[in-house]
Amino acid sequence: MEPANSGALEALLKRGELVESTSEMTPDYLRELKHTLLFSGDTELISAPAYYLAARKAPSVNAFMTGIAIIQDELAHAHIAYHILEELGESQEDLIFKRDPKAFRYPYAFDVPLESWTELVVANAMYDQAGFCLLGDIHEHGSYGPWKRGLVKVMAEENFHLRNGRNWSKRISQAGGEAREELQRAVDWMFPLTVEWFGLPDNLKQHSTQLDYRLKGLTNDQLRQQWLSTVVPFMESIGIAVPAHQEGDGYVLDYPFPCTFDADEKRWDFKDPCSWDAVLKRWRERGPRNAEMVALFQESFAKFQVRA
Amino acid sequence: MGYTRVHAEVHEYDVFARKTRVEPLHQVGSVVAPDDDLAMAYARATYDEERWVEMMIVPKAAIISLWAPGGDS
Numbered sequence: 001m002e003p004a005n006s007g008a009l010e011a012l013l014k015r016g017e018l019v020e021s022t023s024e025m026t027p028d029y030l031r032e033l034k035h036t037l038l039f040s041g042d043t044e045l046i047s048a049p050a051y052y053l054a055a056r057k058a059p060s061v062n063a064f065m066t067g068i069a070i071i072q073d074e075l076a077h078a079h080i081a082y083h084i085l086e087e088l089g090e091s092q093e094d095l096i097f098k099r100d101p102k103a104f105r106y107p108y109a110f111d112v113p114l115e116s117w118t119e120l121v122v123a124n125a126m127y128d129q130a131g132f133c134l135l136g137d138i139h140e141h142g143s144y145g146p147w148k149r150g151l152v153k154v155m156a157e158e159n160f161h162l163r164n165g166r167n168w169s170k171r172i173s174q175a176g177g178e179a180r181e182e183l184q185r186a187v188d189w190m191f192p193l194t195v196e197w198f199g200l201p202d203n204l205k206q207h208s209t210q211l212d213y214r215l216k217g218l219t220n221d222q223l224r225q226q227w228l229s230t231v232v233p234f235m236e237s238i239g240i241a242v243p244a245h246q247e248g249d250g251y252v253l254d255y256p257f258p259c260t261f262d263a264d265e266k267r268w269d270f271k272d273p274c275s276w277d278a279v280l281k282r283w284r285e286r287g288p289r290n291a292e293m294v295a296l297f298q299e300s301f302a303k304f305q306v307r308a
Numbered sequence: 309m310g311y312t313r314v315h316a317e318v319h320e321y322d323v324f325a326r327k328t329r330v331e332p333l334h335q336v337g338s339v340v341a342p343d344d345d346l347a348m349a350y351a352r353a354t355y356d357e358e359r360w361v362e363m364m365i366v367p368k369a370a371i372i373s374l375w376a377p378g379g380d381s
Binding site: 018023024079080083086092149152153156 | 378379
């Protein structure tokens, strides 16, 4: 049976208006909204320990402070998503502190350790660019008012992270020698991880409830193309090779997509194409740093909890 | 609404700010804290994306809503 306000919600979405309260939602819309918010909150939250573990390798105190400022931004972004979830009836405390590490929903890329300042700035240039594409889409097309407004701050700050990533990538590339080789190696393993960030290709994803509900406006492939159209020209402009090139209006990958990845070695095997089932299995099992990162923000919870 | 946090009892505050004198205050977000002092600190640290000329926080409990989207009006 259709919920009572299903017709009203559909009409509201069709008019391009914003949903503002739970009384206007169908149970299905609410479930999809929460799912999308959780993915966003978890991604912002996990980026904090991922970036922190790399920021400790900063080449100067100034650079370290920039890293810490970015981490503080990411925590505030996570807060925005979790607080909206709280207003929708979830417990922020349970979501952050009481979930199993494997229950967190964020792109697999963050599970592969960022171990140097170079890898951190490449993450700023490529991972934050992916976040910028995904959240920019929700900011522009999203149907839930409170989130759309919350993203104004997020977009401004992601732009700053991106600038940090690009400035440093350029600087490291210009330094040449060993520094530049390290940059190239980071891009080699991180580029394909960000390409898969956008999920299944459109021809395998038959139907998107998120698109029906305007929880996003662009398809996986459209977002992936948007990301490629900014990252490929940038990397080429600083003399760093990427396995993709422009063809007509779009970008084409120079390797089989998807293919196998050795997380411990941080190495892709472009000669070994694999199925999306194999990729989904790798994502579900999570990667090397999942438990360590979740422990970084969960471990002191029990210790400092004040009991009523 | 009951929030449980590391503290036994916390309150929600709405955060309002404006960038320039000519624009009106608008809601930039909210924070949840056990008291006004911590709420101010959280608001300052969380919503630092602009050089605001004015920022204020209001306990959500003090807001009286006349009507809202999705209501019966």
